[in-house]
Amino acid sequence: MILVVAEQRGGTLNRASWETIAAAQHIPGGVPIVVAVLGGSGGATTAAAQLAAAAVHEVVAVEHPSLEPYTADGFTAALQSLIGQLNPTSVLFPHTYQTRDFVPKLAARLDRALLTDVTGTKPSDDGALVFVRPMFQGKLTADVRPQGPAPHLVTFQIGSYRPDAAARGSSPAPVKTVAATLDGASVRQRPDQPYQEARQAVDLSQAERIVSVGRGIKGQEHLSVAQALADALKAELAASRPICDAGWLPMERQVGSSGQTVAPKLYVALGISGAIQHLVGMKGSNVIVAINKDPDAPIFEVADYGIVGDLFEVVPALVKALNE
Amino acid sequence: MNIAVCIKQVPTRDWQPRVNDGGTWIRDRDVTFETNEPDAYALEEALRLKEKHGGSVVACSVGPERVAQVLREALARGADRAIHVEHASVEASDAFVIAGALAAAVRDERFDLVLTGLQSDDQGFAQTGVVLAERLGFAHATIIMEVQIESSTVRVKRELEGGWFQWVAMPLPAVLTIQSGINHLRYATLKGIMAAKKKEIRKVAMPAGLAARQHIVRLYAPQKVKRTELITGSPAEAAKTLVTRLRETARVI
Amino acid sequence: MIADAPNTFSTADLGARTYRFLADVLGQRQTLRERPLPGLAHALVFWGFVAFGLYTTVEYLKGLGIVDLTHTRWFAAYRILLTPFAIGVLVGIVGLALRRAVIRPVGLGQTVSIESLVIAGFIATLMITFLLAWRLDEASLAGQVNWWVHALVILAFLALIPASKHFHLVLSPVTVFLKSPELGNVPNLDFEKEQVGLEAVKDLGSKTVLDAFTCVECGRCQVNCPAWGAGKALNPKTLILQTQDALLARKPDTKLVDLYSDEVLWQCTTCGACENQCPVGIEHLPLIIGARRGLVSNGEAPDYLGGVYNHLERRGNIWGLGSDQRQKFVHASGLETFDPRVHDVLVWLGCAGAFEADFQRSLRALFDILRGRGVKFGVLAKERCTGDSAKRTGNEYLFQELAHQNIEDLRAAGPKTIVASCPHCVKTIGNDYRKFGYEVEIVHSAAFVEALTRGDQSVAGNPRERVTYHDPCYLGRYAGTFDEPRALLTRFGAEVTEPTRNRDNPYCCGAGGGLLFADKDEEPGSRISDVRFRQLQETGAGTIVTACPFCTIMLKGAQSSAAAVGGAGEIQFVDLMTFANGRLSKVG
Secondary structure (H helix, E strand, C coil): EEEEEEEEECCCECCCHHHHHHHHHHHCCCCCCEEEECCCCCCHHHHHHHHHHHHHCEEEEECCHHHHCCCHHHHHHHHHHHHHCCCCCCEECCCCCCHHHHHHHHHHHHCEEEEECCCEECCCCCCCEEEEEEHHHHHHHEEECCCCCCCCCEECCCCCCCCHHHCEECCCCEEEEEEECCCCHHCCCEHHHHHHHCCCCCCHHHHCCCEECCCHCCCCCHHHHHHHHHHHHEEEEEEEEHHHHHCCCCCCEEEEECCECCCCEEEEEEEECCCCCHHHHHCCCCEEEEECCCCCCCCHHCCCCCEEHHHHHHHHHHHHHHCC | CCEECCCCCCEEECCCCCCCCCCEEHHHHHHCEEEHHHHHHHHHHHHHHHHHHHHHHEEEEEEEHHHHHHHHHHHHHHCCEEEEEEEECCCCCCHHHHHHHHHHHHHHHCCCEEEECCCCCCCCCHHHHHHHHHCCEEEEEEEEEEEEEEEEEEEEEEECCCCCEEEEEEEECCCECCCCCCCCCCCCCHCCCCCCCHCCEEECCCCCCCCEEEEEEEEECCCCCCCCEEEECHHHHHHHHHHCCCHCCCCCC | CCCCCCCCCCCCHHHHHHHHHHHHHHHHHHHHHHHHHHHHHHHHHHHHHHHHHHHHHHHHHHHHHHHHCCCHHHHHHHHHHHHHHHHHHHHHHHHHHHHHHCCCCHHHCCCHHHHHHHHHHHHHHHHHHHHHHEEEEECCHHHHHHHHHHHHHHHHHHHHHHHHHHHHHHHHHCCCCCCHCCCCCCCCCCCCCCCCCCCHHHHHHHHHHHHHHHHCCCCCCHHHHHHHCCCCCHHHHHHHHHHHHHHHHHCCCCCCHHCCCCHHHHHCCCHHCCCHHCCCCCCCCCHHHHHHHHHHCCCCHHHHHHHHHHHHHHCCCCCCCHHHHHHHHHCCCCCCCCCCCCCCEEEEEEHHHHHCCHHHHHHHHHHHHHHCCCCHHHHHHHHCCHHHHHHHHCCCHHHHHHHHHHHHHHHCCCCCEEEEHHHHHHHHHHHHHHHHCCCCEEEHHHHHHHHHHHCCCCCCCCCCEEECCCCCHHHHHCCCCCCCHHHHHHHEEEEEEECCCCCCCCCCCCCCCHHCHHHCCCCCCCCCHHHHHHHHHCCCCCCCEEEEEEHHHHHHHHHHHHHHCCCCCCCEEEEHHHHHHHHHHHCC
């Protein structure tokens, strides 16, 4: 049996849970899949009801007042006992910030193998499963085998499987709610409520998405063009030095060696040629999009996607495409 | 406040990957090594805590002879002494082996805090700190962006996904894994380098009975290489293609 | 005081020192160079003083009753010869006094120095009494009074000298002789001796102490300083006078950072203008960089430098970028790894060459030119930053780490000649590496290509293209390479319009001394680069030609900032190699 541990907060499922279900379904052999979801009273059951849509053997909601909010000690203890009861061959998790916090502890307590950040699985010559994971910051890929007795614990990199690739069942899977075996007093972490940093303080270094403008924007009055794209992408607006020097945007929105160093998931550079002082401030971005009239602009050297064209034509089209 | 900082020595980030003939590990001889970046931030945080609360900072690492280099750098930056667990076969070591070795080396020292980076630039397990906490019986928290000491407890700011944060308190002793960027790294000063020569690096043998829980069958270059994809067509067409790429290939929106 | 200070005197390279002594002291070259008129006035006074030396001695021998030589024939002839000198001194000193009291140039400070006017009065009196002696009977009362006035003024003058800046009469010949023949010579620290740089007044070297008391407060360093020119707090003259005050106050433990202030110490671009323009042999850079070393050794460098140091330490370049980008450039440009059996020269790319798009274009132009002329060249398999920014900002440890690794690689590669397009690399490898015993010929591409194309026919079109050329400090001032770029430009069709401050005394772009990344807290418009960009703009040329990657970065940045507020005009940037190559390919 494969146990998939889904992740929820306040009854809302983390989409990555579906990706992990897809990963489990992808493993050949038709091993039955049980999905577990942990939480306080109510939250886990609500999430479990959604998970029942998946083509799985069973969904188990594991509830205990000490499981909401999440703590590493609480989750480790609850899952230790659940794994003891279910005796799965493998336990799969999404590789989220939460699982990174407690799964290594769980593996250490069980003294079982843990493979993290896995992007796929493939069968080997002897029929046993081999797990694929990046190493050396993605410069190399490794085929890895867990060692020692089952169950083996595996976390899957977000985005390795598509959430909509998780097969839905013809009828809802049975849902079971169980009380976790857990002594609340053994939980040492005392968490406060999660929060987002205050909005008024611009902290580009924490931004997930950034739309950045350079001299190609030509005038302060055209900033609304970039702002519209930022709104459509739920991104922060940023700029290169000349724009902030001219006072069109405040200095705290400047990206580059004389401003902020940023590493968002998405960085859209509009009319930025890519002077080296700018590049050193944003080179760590996950995905870089460059829109510039000059095909020789150095920004295209670092971009993942580039459009050579007039930003005043491309950006409104982009906003339209995003809103469709 | 007595703090241990666990540091890993990893290939420099600009290292050109080369795999050994057997395809099971990298070709060590072409590599220049440096301190794992998140560990550098962990060391910096430890030094700042020491400056604020007093106590000592001890740098610890597991690995072959060359590991002494990163320990010396830690001493130059202000660590008081270092522990080097001598271990030749890094390639066969997973987080269980490394954490087991570290646990044996620091267990008797009664540290209040153990800091390390949230993951390493080489194998990238993101496990060692947490496994170490379990082996030591310490509370822990991961991906830390701020540390506050309040007598016998520690309050930390954890980074969650999507721009969310959370403060968590726990009793000392504790293990914290530090996120890159939590602070500004100091550089090694001449005075620090001179002082480091007089500091102790204690060598410890690898404890017996540690077995790796995973095995690399094959190591190879990934197929995809990052290239700029130039999207052509009319503005409307290009915009549509770009949105599709961002949604479905890059998955950033 | 000098005896108490750590000894930093050196007389190495006697030939260069002697030449400079003759030119600058006896020839008054430095005094004349920048301010021809006041310089001439000073020279007249100086030459007069030298000429009068013997006269004064003879008169005193007589006055003291030792021996009377005044009635010998040669003395009479000597006296006649002195007359034009006396007139010269008189004209000179009146001119100088008027300049100080009436014209009051900014470099001389805000208040008129009474002491200087008294001294001028003394000198004038000496000359007038000398000239009057021709008309007065020596035995008459008037003659006696005249003689006594002359003698007493000399005594007063001698008494005043040690207590005033006119002590330079005595000290400056020594200081000029002891000044390093190499501009900006900041000797490498010896870590074995636990040297960490200058922290307190007691650490100041003997040459710096001598410098402090030699200063004549002429203000050449001040008016030539680009930081001062851009309205910053740094004034090199103030630094020297503060040093003098601190030494006189006898507080050896005063921290240098408290004496000069942190802000001031980190505003220096190490352009060398102060040191180069000083007529009395003062060396500012060992003081400024020495004090920076003291700060860096204690971990007190500015935040932005902390980042740069970590980049240098971990990535071997100031940008913090990965060496795979250099590989990409090397590969895309079809460069071979240097082999002395195959290649004539080694081209040193530099950290800008490895990573910066504009400079890569410049290097590709250089490669084209070299290939077109059949020069076989290769590059190192791996390069680190030469350590220039570490050296100039006082991170000596990091500098030496980088230097030793590079020297090892260079020695293994074994080039006889290195060509580099970055003047900072030229200075660091050519001067600083030499002190570790690594001798190599390193040439900036401007000089190399100029020599290579010297036989070429001029390709001047009609009309010639009007350009202005910005001399990089490390090329024009440090390396003395200012004729070659102009020759190249003229040869390939340009008419060079000179900006203010050029050739061996350019105005800095603001990047040197690790200040490339320092603009975070600077008010836009007040950056050194903004000032220089405006100076270049004022030439009215359509093109600014540059020959240093950092100048290009800074000046283009200034242009972008100016353009955003509509003040950049239509001026374009071309680097020297691209310019030359473009015109070369036109002629085929």
